[in-house]
Amino acid sequence: MFHRPIDSDLPSDADREEPARRQEDDRFVAARRQMVEEQLWDRDIIDPRVLKVMDGISREGFVPAELRKHAYEDHPLPIGFGQTISQPYIVALMAQLAAFARRSRVGGGSRFGL
Numbered sequence: 001m002f003h004r005p006i007d008s009d010l011p012s013d014a015d016r017e018e019p020a021r022r023q024e025d026d027r028f029v030a031a032r033r034q035m036v037e038e039q040l041w042d043r044d045i046i047d048p049r050v051l052k053v054m055d056g057i058s059r060e061g062f063v064p065a066e067l068r069k070h071a072y073e074d075h076p077l078p079i080g081f082g083q084t085i086s087q088p089y090i091v092a093l094m095a096q097l098a099a100f101a102r103r104s105r106v107g108g109g110s111r112f113g114l
Helices: 013-043 048-056 065-070 088-104
Strands: 077-080 083-085
Touching (some): 013 088, 065 077
Antiparallel strands (some): 077 083
């Protein structure tokens, strides 16, 4: 007997897109790991907290769709309205230096500018 499928029997757009999205996500995960190893660790970003955060942030979510494939490259990217997202190394370096400054009390007691 033929039965007419109802909406719940049909794969949703999300179901059809899921394998492609998973493959894209895997590529971003690999690119992120490579960025952490080659751009950060190899360039003296050694604070484990900074490395962990940089390995967990999905930079591709902060750039326009057409630039996502470049999200983990070692240069800034435009994000619209004349603004850019800084290159990963600069972000990690600033975070590492800020953590060092907090521990070292750079700037004396006032901590002005930190």
